[in-house]
Amino acid sequence: MTETVLTHPDRMVSVREVFGIDTDLKVPAFAERDDHVPDVDTAYRFNPDVTLAILAGFSRNRRVMVQGLHGTGKSTHIEQVAARLNWPCVRVNLDGHISRLDLVGKDAIVVRDGLQVTEFQEGIVPWALQRPVALIFDEYDAGRPDVMFVIQRILERDGKFTLLDQNRVIHPHPWFRLFATSNTVGLGNLSGLYHGTQVLNHAQMDRWNIVATLNYLPREEEVAIVLARVPGKNYDKGRQLIASMVAVAELTRKGFAAGDLSTLMSPRTVITWAENCEIFRNPALAFRLSFLNKCDEVERPIVAEYYQRCFGEELDESWMRTSEAQ
Ligand SMILES: Nc1ncnc2c1ncn2[C@@H]1O[C@H](COP(=O)(O)OP(=O)(O)OP(=O)(O)O)[C@@H](O)[C@H]1O
Numbered sequence: 001m002t003e004t005v006l007t008h009p010d011r012m013v014s015v016r017e018v019f020g021i022d023t024d025l026k027v028p029a030f031a032e033r034d035d036h037v038p039d040v041d042t043a044y045r046f047n048p049d050v051t052l053a054i055l056a057g058f059s060r061n062r063r064v065m066v067q068g069l070h071g072t073g074k075s076t077h078i079e080q081v082a083a084r085l086n087w088p089c090v091r092v093n094l095d096g097h098i099s100r101l102d103l104v105g106k107d108a109i110v111v112r113d114g115l116q117v118t119e120f121q122e123g124i125v126p127w128a129l130q131r132p133v134a135l136i137f138d139e140y141d142a143g144r145p146d147v148m149f150v151i152q153r154i155l156e157r158d159g160k161f162t163l164l165d166q167n168r169v170i171h172p173h174p175w176f177r178l179f180a181t182s183n184t185v186g187l188g189n190l191s192g193l194y195h196g197t198q199v200l201n202h203a204q205m206d207r208w209n210i211v212a213t214l215n216y217l218p219r220e221e222e223v224a225i226v227l228a229r230v231p232g233k234n235y236d237k238g239r240q241l242i243a244s245m246v247a248v249a250e251l252t253r254k255g256f257a258a259g260d261l262s263t264l265m266s267p268r269t270v271i272t273w274a275e276n277c278e279i280f281r282n283p284a285l286a287f288r289l290s291f292l293n294k295c296d297e298v299e300r301p302i303v304a305e306y307y308q309r310c311f312g313e314e315l316d317e318s319w320m321r322t323s324e325a326q
Pocket residue numbers: 043044045046047068069070071072073074075076077181182183225228229267268271
């Protein structure tokens with residue numbers, strides 16, 4: 001991996017100017033970008049509360065977890081804040097395949113001067129710890145318990161990290177930062193939506209200094225996010241269409257909360273639906289392909305009714321069944 005250009009932030013930037021939030025706060029940032037700084041997504045819309053929480057993580061060395069339903073923009077939010085601060089950033093997906101060795105490091109055979117030798121190769125945790133890097137543990141609640149205990153050690157601010165095999169203690173770089181995203185709050189899959197998540201150890205949850213929540217946003221804000229992603233719809237009729245789509249999504253979320261549906265439409269799905277509308281030029285067909293086909297067959301009539309309520313037109317009956325040749 002390439003080295004970071006700077007070892008510490010060398011300027012302060014105004015939160016008002018960079019993130020458009022009404023505050024006089026200034027936060028440290030880097031002047032130069034290296035390969036690990038995520039690309040700026042100019043269409044990204046920052047949620048003020050979550051942004052301030054993430055900024056506290058960067059400027060005050062707080063351990064920040066962003067929690068919320070799927071597809072609400074958690075992972076991208078942290079990356080986009082880092083992108084604006086030119087802060088190098090590494091995202092690790094804590095799915096079931098990540099092992100302790102991936103995080104800590106392992107002995108590997110390398111060829112040196114024509115000879116095969118065994119050499120310790122640092123995992124991502126010791127690598128990041130020694131650099132001004134923001135390490136993001138994505139899908140934190142999906143991590144296996146043995147993996148989570150590796151992380152526990154670095155959750156404390158001065159958390160030193162011991163490489164047992166190496167007999168070496170690593171002190172965290174003063175500008176190393178740690179973030180996580182998760183769908184649950186560590187209490188397991190209570191809603192039934194997040195199969196594969198784990199109940200987290202509470203001694204570990206306790207070590208996160210800030211837990212910010214990013215759930216669904218007010219309708220106008222969600223419409224603005226979808227329009228930012230699909231600017232081709234930014235004209236009168238297009239905006240109305242997106243508003244109706246967001247209205248359908250809201251009904252699925254209410255239906256889910258009331259127990260009528262076992263699934264719900266995330267902002268990510270609304271964006272996909274809007275993109276598919278551009279491809280198929282038919283909102284109903286795009287709806288079927290982006291969301292309806294993911295729903296349980298018995299729940300499709302309910303979802304179709306939501307569509308009818310928001311769009312004033314019926315969905316094709318044959319779409320309610322998967323068994324039929326379509
Ligand atoms: N505020 C926003 N502005 C612009 N785009 C957004 C915003 N929020 C979400 N998106 C878009 O929605 C999609 C989903 O975002 P992201 O992957 O960050 O969600 P997530 O909350 O991490 O989801 P999951 O829980 O499934 O991991 C991305 O394509 C992202 O660009």
